[in-house]
Amino acid sequence: IDLAADLHRAMDRGEIDILFQPQVHMTGDQASDRIVGVEALARWEHPRHGVLGASTLFAAAARAGLGLPLSEHIQSLALRRAGAWGGALAGLRVAVNVTATDLARTDFTEHFLAMIARAGIAPDRVTAEVTESGLVTDLPLAARRLQQLRDAGLRVAIDDFGTGYSSLAYLKALPLDYLKIDRSITQDIMGGPRARVVVSGVIAIAAGLGLCTIAEGVESVAERDLLAAEGCDLYQGFLRAGPVDEPTLALLVEGES
Ligand code: G
Ligand code: G
Ligand code: NA
Ligand code: MN
Numbered sequence: 001i002d003l004a005a006d007l008h009r010a011m012d013r014g015e016i017d018i019l020f021q022p023q024v025h026m027t028g029d030q031a032s033d034r035i036v037g038v039e040a041l042a043r044w045e046h047p048r049h050g051v052l053g054a055s056t057l058f059a060a061a062a063r064a065g066l067g068l069p070l071s072e073h074i075q076s077l078a079l080r081r082a083g084a085w086g087g088a089l090a091g092l093r094v095a096v097n098v099t100a101t102d103l104a105r106t107d108f109t110e111h112f113l114a115m116i117a118r119a120g121i122a123p124d125r126v127t128a129e130v131t132e133s134g135l136v137t138d139l140p141l142a143a144r145r146l147q148q149l150r151d152a153g154l155r156v157a158i159d160d161f162g163t164g165y166s167s168l169a170y171l172k173a174l175p176l177d178y179l180k181i182d183r184s185i186t187q188d189i190m191g192g193p194r195a196r197v198v199v200s201g202v203i204a205i206a207a208g209l210g211l212c213t214i215a216e217g218v219e220s221v222a223e224r225d226l227l228a229a230e231g232c233d234l235y236q237g238f239l240r241a242g243p244v245d246e247p248t249l250a251l252l253v254e255g256e257s
Pocket of ligand 2: 243
């Protein structure tokens with residue numbers, strides 16, 4: 001099947017949908033943990049192939065040379081949705097994924113900030129999640145651009161930490177606010193002392209650099225408790241919720257108070 005051929009039409013016809021996965025602030029005990037933000041995650045509701053996840057979507061986009069327009073389409077959609085939130089959702093932060101390719105375009109900063117302005121969302125509610133899955137070839141340039149976003153009020157996260165190309169080099173070079181511990185690391189932590197040493201080491205490095213930590217893929221109370229004990233600040237994962245639509249998100253947040 002050639003998904004790439006369908007992709008232009010998909011963007012035009014609104015087949016690309018955004019789901020939001022809660023990001024939960026950890027407190028002394030699970031009962032008082034609170035949703036403080038969300039990560040926007042794309043889905044493609046393909047008329048014949050059903051719902052396709054972001055990896056399939058971006059693989060198809062790359063084959064079609066549509067990586068940039070797709071990324072922009074998703075960011076813009078997510079930011080406009082979040083910009084319109086009221087009630088229980090009004091104060092939530094929204095994190096959008098930014099790829100190495102996005103960062104490399106010459107007009108990245110102006111373009112991204114203009115998108116935020118058009119979306120009508122306050123820049124200080126927005127986080128740019130820079131994924132490690134693409135290689136940043138010019139780190140000093142990426143650093144300047146990310147700092148421009150921070151100067152405009154945004155926060156910056158390094159995504160999937162522990163799996164990418166050059167995690168420690170990124171940490172040294174990039175101006176960051178959050179470090180996201182990859183799901184593969186989180187899912188090891190109940191497995192024994194060695195994995196736990198890795199997690200506590202990552203959290204210590206983040207703390208030393210003044211970064212907030214977000215653990216991805218938290219599925220059990222035991223994992224949540226261990227991460228909280230190690231000093232992790234936030235988590236994402238099925239323990240609280242997977243990626244959900246906006247009505248479901250509102251119910252989750254309202255259910256907390
Ligand atoms: O949701 P799913 O399991 O399909 O996500 C697979 C991967 O795709 C994840 O690593 C996620 O961070 C990434 N991803 C999800 N949405 C986006 C997006 O809008 N842009 C980019 N670049 N990556 C995304
Ligand atoms: O690579 P990234 O971590 O950005 O992937 C996001 C994807 O991970 C989403 O598609 C989401 O469905 C999935 N995901 C989110 N939370 C969990 C979790 O707790 N466990 C597992 N296995 N997958 C999760
Ligand atoms: Na992400
Ligand atoms: Mn991730």
